[in-house]
Amino acid sequence: MSESLRPSGHRAAALLPGPRTAEPDERSPRSATRGPTAPAGTGGGGARDAFFDNAKYLAIVLVAMAHAWEPLRGDSRAAAALYITVYTFHMPAFIVISGYFSRGFDASPKRVKRLITGVAVPYVIFEVAYTVFKWFADDDPGYPISLLDPWYLTWFLVALFIWRLTTPLWKNVRWPLSLSLAIAVLAAVSPDIGDDLDLQRVLQFLPFFVLGLVLRPEHFQLVRRREARILAVPVLAAAPAFAYWAAPRMNTAWFYRRDSAQELAAPGWTGAVMTLAMFGCSVVLVACFLAWVPRRRTWFTALGAGTLYGYLLHGFLAKGSRFWGWYDAQWLSTPLGEIAVTLIGAAVISVLCTPPVRRVFRFAMEPEMAWAFKAPRPDAEVSRAGSSRGSGA
Template identity: 40%
Template sequence: MTSPAPQPPENGHSATARVSAATAKAAQEKPPGRDARLDNAKFILIALVVVGHAIQPLTDYGPASALYYWIYFFHMPAFILISGYLSRSFDASSNRVEKLVLTLAVPYLIFWTAHQAIYTVERGGLPDSLSVLQPTWTLWFLVALFLWRLSVPVWQRLRWPVAIAIIISLFAATADLGSTLSLGRVLSFLPFFVLGLSLRREHFAYLDKLWVRVGSVLVLGVTAVLAVPISDHLSRDWLFWRDSLTDRDIDPLLPSIGLRLAFMGLALAMTIAVLALTPKRQTWYTSLGAYTLFVYLGHSVVLLILKNTPWYDVMTGPVGLAATLAAGVGLTLLLCTPLVRKCLQWAVEPQPTWFLRQDDNKGLARKEADARKRAAGSGTERERSSV
């Protein structure tokens, strides 16, 4: 036999180029991991949610009121923007919808029942309404996230989704939508969710620029100072994004719409500032950012019970504010611990075995295999008869 001709050695540059191209292709095919900056931001924001709810009964005290306003300027818009960004892959497939039901709808029903039980004990009788379509306290966010995620495919098809969402939000604010499904908040906060959907990973690179970080410090500092006079003169209704603009003391169109736009801009500027100043490296609390739903749902029950104790009668002034802040941060960390998560998992992350009908996949696969065997057998018989 003739030996094959020896091949010339590969050029070093071309080999390196091929290796680099293969590495780049592999990097593109490999799905991106969790973003440490977003996990850090989620933990910071959920801590602010708990702190804001914890200090709410203390807002007759000036510094507590100013801190409450400052937190409410941006904490939910920021959380919603991140939620929108993390919802980009939602395609309304059956598996996605099933997961949506298990992670949002079922926990909603469980904690709605828990809230109503606490209200019943507090009032000494059943509330006026027991409609599950009227979210209790913090549960509006689960309803909103459920509806927003179902609408993701629609927003991804539109040419100007953010502009359309802003228009819907502004017009919705001029109508009295009532408390059913918290539609006022669902539509008012919609632009932040849609903006999050429209963002891409490369957009977050701008947050690392020096001028953005310097501007972020200024934004948070200025808004902290402005929160003091604003907390004395502006109604909290502007912070909740819940009620119609028609029931305010000013005209519901020109001044009110202008104020709503101003609050949108303020919330967006503070959201960008917080994200820019949030570490993008792994920190001691990065892993805790994955457990925000445990904190969000669990803290509501704890604080509802705490409000029916003498805590807020005793905790007043600067000492009460400091103690309540410490309690809020401590509660956030406690709800992230493995033991507490294990105790709450049945309610926060319920398994589908007791809620959804399970298809007999093994039986279906067995039937398909039998059908293929029968088809193959009949084909063999036909071949034999033809021979």
């Protein structure tokens, strides 16, 4: 994975999700559990915006495809090129959308509760579940459960929890995007940050979340214009061509953003250069991707509300395929095998986003947990409502 992608009133937005250098996602994106409602200027009313649901679904399909290509990269330069291309923008796209739908987060009790039940609790559940899965599937019963060391896809939940909590800060500083980029650059040249909570990833991916916070509906309207779609075509065509050239020359661990430059055996200054260069490339490709996302409802629009489910559940199959040697079959390294793996990955992730699957696993991903929280005080609610009316809000 992946690497291994909602307004704040919604649970963790767009996932899902990415990957130390040898095995991309060993310890290491989350999507909206309920999906976004349309913000002002993007669809109106309280209805869901098909554009964002479509974007999340298509991005999660790319996540699954990239995970399916990962074991093939050594034998196929084409698979490596596609893998690099997708890794450049699939997690940034999820994170930008997550930031966009976090703009209303104000640390109120209601939103903090949703953050805990929709992000923190699923993190604990799946961190334990993935570890137990590794005990049996990989015959590694000594592997420890560690809530400080996210395993595989769960890193995104940790990151989203931290980013969401810091939203009020980014909404109050003068140059939030510049500041977040400076933090990402410092992280990329700081090898002593360590692995706790995957802080390297949290900090290096931070600018994409902050970018989402500063975007407005009109910015998304720009990429939905016909001119944007036309301009996106040559860029989307050139990206895999460049990746094909770069595949044997570049360390793909840069795209995971979980290590400093020094940890990748590169001079420290390259961390700053690569952070800024990859941010620019990622933003361009995210814009091109969004330009071609359908704006109308399609057969897969409803699946966009279940990308968190697809993201976290497909991780068991993605890791299991390695543990159980599914990729040992030689025919999988042929063009026909690569196409088959791609289609299977897309089909599996689609099924995991469907309503029946969501109903089965809602207890783990959208727990209500009313027993764990105090009921809101009516007088406090009335007071807040009166304050809003009095301020003209």
